[in-house]
Amino acid sequence: MTDTWNRHHVLSLADFTPDEYDTVLQTANSFREVLSRRTKKVPTLQGQVVANLFFESSTRTRSSFELAAKRLSADTLNFAPGSSSLTKGETILDTAKTYLAMGTDMMVIRHREAGVPQAIANEMDRLGVKVGVLNAGDGQHEHPSQALLDLFTITTLLDPNQPQLSLLKDKKIAIVGDILHSRVARSNLWSLTASGAEVHLAGPPTLVPQLFADFVKENKDKGRLKASSKQPDSSSNLNPLAFPRKLFLHWSLEPALRNADFVMTLRLQKERMTSHLLPSLREYHQQFGITRDRLKLCHPNVKLLHPGPVNRGVEISSDLMDDPQFSLISQQVTSGVAVRMALLYLMGSSKV
Missing domain, CATH: 3.40.50.1370 (Aspartate/ornithine carbamoyltransferase)
Known part of the structure; x- marks a missing residue:
């Protein structure tokens, strides 16, 4: 199924192909079956670290991504801007690089300004590291x-x-x-x-x-x-x-x-x-x-x-x-966990 997937980042749907949509849908459907079991966890991303960098308030999206990562057995890091070094003048890119230094494999980014996930993805690519960036909502751009x-x-x-x-x-x-x-x-x-x-x-x-x-x-x-x-x-x-x-x-x-x-x-x-x-x-x-x-x-x-x-x-x-x-x-709320599991799985698999 991952043969039709070669995306390292998910920042926009503007250039998604039908095959990529179907890959996400079919992968999510398989995880929906996992979530219906008594034991709702699989070892798919064991050893990988997912950082949820939410620079903007969120309940559903943040909780959904965190649960999705945990259901895939990934370790999670959660960022709270109010208690972070951003209040001391640290830049967003410096924050991202701090999480990179902690061994983060994937970053889930939400920000009130459009383009921030893209900027972080560009920086990860410039550094030559295989860290996937997933846009969890940026300004009036995309979700x-x-x-x-x-x-x-x-x-x-x-x-x-x-x-x-x-x-x-x-x-x-x-x-x-x-x-x-x-x-x-x-x-x-x-x-x-x-x-x-x-x-x-x-x-x-x-x-x-x-x-x-x-x-x-x-x-x-x-x-x-x-x-x-x-x-x-x-x-x-x-x-x-x-x-x-x-x-x-x-x-x-x-x-x-x-x-x-x-x-x-x-x-x-x-x-x-x-x-x-x-x-x-x-x-x-x-x-x-x-x-x-x-x-x-x-x-x-x-x-x-x-x-x-x-x-x-x-x-x-x-x-x-x-x-x-x-x-x-x-x-929709229930579907969110399965779909975000699918995205993290597909992005995590593309690292190998």
Whole structure:
């Protein structure tokens, strides 16, 4: 299975191929079976050290990565910025090199500024050390592992035994809410459009700007140029930017929800909003909140996702969030451990 995997770092999903997505999904599925056993630990990464360097607050992602590493029998180091030497003037790269000197094999990085995981990965490569860097969310850039666990949650629902990217071909998926500030949305744009799904973004114009239509189009055009420079028999399967991606923008909710198979709501990230982008939370819920009445526009078997944490009664009605007939939110949390085990395993195996 690792024959289709040669990534040393996981920083973005922009250049993931279908084979790489399927490798993650199938590996995660095997670890899901491990997590259902009485003994939930395997010796796969025994002797390796995983450092969780979270320069930004996190509950789900940090706990999920820590548990994933421990389930693989890795040793873990956890970084807390408030009590670190950063308060004494140490740079982020110096912090990373300190953990390198302790024998770290993989670094899981979260930071409020975009590009920090990439900078640390570049420094590890410059030093010539085989330390893998995994982006656990950087600014308004990407959150690859969240998008992969969303993909795993959906594909295992469609086929519990053989989750794969192609299961989402021609499915309609609505992503609703604060897309402007969402690194989760950016990573999901790459993964979901790569599957052949029809992705509809919906939200107020201040939170779903036109640039998202250009975002994929420009990169797709770049991909076509790259593809044309290869040999005639080159396949778009090897060139992810050349995929025919189906992305649509709406500044009202109804067209995005109509006949949708899946609806992903996003948290309003008030802490990242530097200006008054919304009149009020109440008005937002009235126009874009997901309720039972609005779900009647969707496919009868529609399912709901949310990366969390949730503002109950704002992005989604509280009763709907807890309804197992519709909500996949708890499954997303469970999927997170299996997917992050898969990523750590694949990255750890590539060191050998």
